[in-house]
Amino acid sequence: MSESYKAQMLVVPERQNGQRLDNFLLRELKGLPRSRVYRLIRTGEVRVNRGRCKPDTRLSRGDQVRVPPYAGRKPAHVGTPTDKLRQRLEDSVLFENETLLVLNKPSGMPVHGGSGIALGLIEALRQIRPEWMEAELAHRLDRETSGCLVIAKQVDFLRHMQAELRAGKVEKTYLALVQGAWPDELDTIDLPLRKNELASGERIVRANPDGKPALTTFQIRERLPDATLLQIGLETGRTHQIRVHCQSAGHPIIGDEKYGKDTAISHKHLALHAWQIAFRPTPIAELHHFEAPCNRHFTQLLESLSNGR
Known part of the structure; x- marks a missing residue:
């Protein structure tokens, strides 16, 4: 068999010990659409130590991840951030120390490349400063969502943060502008997704x-x-959770093209902002609180709606 048609075996390095399989593949297979990555996992074409796996499978140092030959090739290059994007991301830093970054993620920017996107936020960050070259996402935000996003600069913090997220110890608070009059009595939605x-x-x-x-x-x-x-709290962290729960209540988020089409108020930006996040940066630390100011799209929409326009 030609070398180009052989499956590729990727060995998990120490710095990616404890990382989710989907995050590992999205970094290793740059340029491959996210939907393709998840399909490869679901159909069993990706294997970990010869066994079937799930997107949230946690990897250990030395694990062997098999990827099919047509997925194993990387594109010639990842996009390069423009000077404007570099400055925008530099200006978005809310907090930084030797182990982590907290950013005010811009609306409309995907956190990962792929699906025809040459450059996501994490790929751009790795090219801006030498100390950000090994940066990893500690969690995710939807492309359209703005606000607090935590980035790991060291693998120990990444593992700790992922463990805190799994244990439900990270507090996340969002702001959203939704269509219509939200019912006073509707303070909780418990709905499987x-x-x-x-x-x-x-x-x-x-x-x-x-x-x-x-x-x-x-x-x-x-x-x-x-x-x-609305001020919204997440007790769990499912994909599109806030957006689907608002839709299910009959009050979709303004600007939600996926879950709120054909609604009375139209807006080109999703009115969902990750306003606050609180977590312990180490197992023995006190809870640290961070807050991201709303972007101008959100504040201008709020002002316009307040004035009845």
């Missing part, structure tokens, strides 16, 4: 009794003429 893949390859999440548990809390901060400003 399940990922689905459409024939087009697009991933979508739907409420499903057989899905994973998903719990979201809601607090009304301000009532507007045709909308409501």
Whole structure:
């Protein structure tokens, strides 16, 4: 068999010990669409130590990850951040020390490259400063969502943060502008969610009794003429959880093209902002709180809605 048609075996290095399989592959197979990566895992074409695996499988140093030959080739290059993007990301830093970064992620920027995107936030960060070359996402935000995003600069912090997330010890608070008048009594939505893949390859999440548990809390901060400003807490961290729960309540988030089409208020930006995050940077540390100011798209929309425009 020609060398180009052989499966590729990737060995997990020490710095990626404890990383999720999907995150590992998204970095190693740069340029491969996210939907393809998840399909390869689901169909068993990706194997860890010869066994089938799931996207959230945790890898250990020395694990052997098999990828099929057509997935193992990397593109010629990853995109290079422009001077404008470099400055934008530099300006988005809310906090930094030797182990981590907290950013105010810009709306519209994917955290990963792939699916026709040559450069995501994490790939751009690695090219901006030498001390960011080994940066890894500690968690994710949707492309359209702005706000607090934690980046690991050292593998020990990455493992710690991922363990804290799994244990539900990371506090996340969002702000959202939703369509219509949110009911006073609706302060909690407990509705299981399940990922689905459409024939087009697009991933979508739907409420499903057989899905994973998903719990979201809601607090009304301000009532507007045709909308409501909500403060939202995540008790679980499912994909698109806030967006689907708001949709299920009949009050989709303004600007949500996936879960809120054909609604009364249209806006080209998703009105969802990761406002605050709190976590312990080490096992013995006190809880550290971080807050990201809302971007101008969010504040301008809020002002416009407040004035009844």
